[in-house]
Amino acid sequence: xxxxxxxxxxxxxxxxxxxxxxxxxxxxxxxxxxxxxxxxxxxxxxxxxxxxxxxxxxxxxxxxxxxxxxxxxxxxxxxxxxxxxxxxxxxxxxxxxxxxxxxxxxxxxxx
Amino acid sequence: xxxxxxxxxxxxxxxxxxxxxxxxxxxxxxxxxxxxxxxxxxxxxxxxxxxxxxxxxxxxxxxxxxxxxxxxxxxxxxxxxxxxxxxxxxxxxxxxxxxxxxxxxxxxxxxxxxxxxxxxxxx
Numbered sequence: 001x002x003x004x005x006x007x008x009x010x011x012x013x014x015x016x017x018x019x020x021x022x023x024x025x026x027x028x029x030x031x032x033x034x035x036x037x038x039x040x041x042x043x044x045x046x047x048x049x050x051x052x053x054x055x056x057x058x059x060x061x062x063x064x065x066x067x068x069x070x071x072x073x074x075x076x077x078x079x080x081x082x083x084x085x086x087x088x089x090x091x092x093x094x095x096x097x098x099x100x101x102x103x104x105x106x107x108x109x110x111x
Numbered sequence: 112x113x114x115x116x117x118x119x120x121x122x123x124x125x126x127x128x129x130x131x132x133x134x135x136x137x138x139x140x141x142x143x144x145x146x147x148x149x150x151x152x153x154x155x156x157x158x159x160x161x162x163x164x165x166x167x168x169x170x171x172x173x174x175x176x177x178x179x180x181x182x183x184x185x186x187x188x189x190x191x192x193x194x195x196x197x198x199x200x201x202x203x204x205x206x207x208x209x210x211x212x213x214x215x216x217x218x219x220x221x222x223x224x225x226x227x228x229x230x231x232x233x234x
Contacts, residue, residue, distance in 0.1 A: 003155065032219070033216070034216075034217075034218065034219040034220075036219070036220035036221070038156070038221070045206055045224045045225065045226050045227050046156065046206065046208075046221075046224050047224065048220060048221060048222050048223075048224075051211075051220040051222070052217060052218075052220070057222065089155060089156050091156075091219075091220065091221075092219075093213050093218075093219035099146065099161055099170065099172070099210065099219070100158065100219050102155055102157065102158070103155070105154075105155040105156070
């Protein structure tokens with residue numbers, strides 16, 4: 001089972017919006033609305049920020065939003081802040097034989 | 112408050128055995144799956160396996176089947192990840208995380224994470 005495809009890096013200036021893509025296949029992202037996103041600041045543990053494509057856990061800023069079209073899911077961060085600088089990973093359910101598959105991760109740099 | 116607290120860093124040599132732990136609190140430990148996730152230096156996340164502490168039912172990723180053993184002691188709300196013979200390639204940060212499984216079109220995510228246990232393996 002191959003990892004989901006994410007860009008290695010994205011960057012943006014404070015106040016701007018950025019979007020991180022996560023491309024899978026018709027066996028994972030394309031068929032299930034079960035994509036989640038995780039934020040991992042440098043040297044820290046991952047934190048859930050989006051689940052089931054568009055839902056935000058309690059306490060997560062509404063500057064984070066998720067969407068999906070076909071085999072590609074996306075994470076959008078609006079009003080970029082310096083504290084958003086982190087690695088971001090997507091994850092998708094991929095059928096009953098597995099817990100799922102992660103993306104390779106995207107490093108967000110806030111300029 | 113849900114918390115997962117992992118055991119501390121362990122420096123090991125190839126061939127040695129190791130068991131690291133993950134203690135849950137702030138929720139009913141027996142009723143939620145716990146997963147283990149590997150992150151090799153500078154790399155992404157890989158799920159290794161999950162366990163349901165209520166009955167110790169376990170599922171492994173094919174990549175880790177036979178390489179590690181996942182267990183749990185529900186009496187002390189603790190899950191474990193162990194190796195019988197470490198290799199240098201096992202050098203990584205290991206995270207435990209509470210897993211919400213797929214259930215009727217919802218779920219399939221890790222909602223709370225431990226702080227990680229660093230395992231350097233070097234001769």
